[in-house]
Amino acid sequence: MRIPFVNLKPALQATQAAWRSHLDQMFARGQFILGEQVAAFEREFAAAMGARFAVGVGSGTAALELCLREAGTPGPGAEVITSPLTAPFTGLAILAAGAKPRFADVDPSTLLLDPEDAGKRATRRTAALMPVHLYGRPCDLARWRSLARALGAVLIQDACQAHGALCRGRPLADYSPYVAYSFYPTKNLGCLGDGGAVLTNRAGTARRIGMLRDGGRAGGHVSRLAGLNSRLDETQACFLRAFLPHLKEWNAWRARLAALYDAALRDCPGVRLLDRCDSVHHLYVVRVRQRERLRRYLAEHGIATAVHYPVPLHLQPAFRDCGLKKGDLPAVERACREILSLPLWPYMPEAAAEEVAGRILDFCRRGPC
Secondary structure (H helix, E strand, C coil), rough: CCECCCCHHHHHHHCCHHHHHHHHHHHHCCEECCHHHHHHHHHHHHHHHCCCCEEEECCCHHHHHHHHHCCCCCCCCCCECCCCCCCCCHHHHHHHCCCCECCCCCCCCCCCCCHHHHHHHCCCEEEEEEEHHHHHCCCHHHHHEEEHHHHHHHHEEEEECCCCCCCCEHHHCCCCCEEEEEEECCCCCCCCCCCCCEECCCCHHHHHHHHHHHHCCCCCCCEEEEEEEEEEEHHHHHHHHHHHHHHHHHHHHHHHHHHHHHHCCCCCCCEEEEECEEEECCEEEECCCCCCHHHHHHHHCCECCEECCCCCCCHHHHHHHHCCCCCCCHHHHHHHEEEECCCCCCCCCCCHHHHHHHHHHHHHHHHCC
């Protein structure tokens, strides 16, 4: 059995009638920038995530940058503490906003940014905290909110991998006025290109981010703020509106597969599972010391895997000015040598997950993994 890492075709087929209808409406109306499809999706997405407002933007990266800009964090020497275990776009958004990324270590059991370590690394220049809800598991936002208040810093959530996640049963927007999402195609809620959104419960924040995404304009051709050109595309909103009603179903599908993997691999020698409490299972990640050998073995049997992420941000050239070197963040550096993402997507057959788990068990039983 050949098993791809991700397969988007079943979701497209299941929602075809809805997205075709939305596309027809868009073409009939003839407005392709900030039209009715984006406005409708913003209302629907905010309601689905338990927030008052959503502002559609061009990407998850732009969503993070716009949060920083609206919060007023950029400035001479301003620093933002974030996770070194994430896509580089988290750090790049900080740079684009004119601030400096600073990194703290992760909790080995969850691989989420450790608030205790972040607190120790904070300085008087720390303007914002940007925890990442990694792999679909939300951070402990109560702790992060307390730390932000103690430091006098802004709390900005990178929820680009956490569509539909709750923290202690509450919507993410209840904990801070800035929650950034990405709609990259492989996300729990993705479009067919780039897209993103900011959720907030503050009307003024929503209004200003809406201006900032559109060149700082409030209608017309006068820029009132130093903004960006980063608007969610009408075409992508057509697909997002079709996909959104299925998000809970798709997250439940992911949860069933994750539970199957957990049960099969819990006692597998050499495989370490992550704490996935409250996760929406954007990715299913395990830790294996012989990762590259296992990847080759799975590939030989037609099973695709991935690594999210092979190099922590503090060791990447783009962030060489972060003030850290190899060995300074031991937990994340070890994790990056061991993490392995297994196939997981809505409509993936349980038999496929069983095949993947079975091959891993076979590999590990043949020798230490």
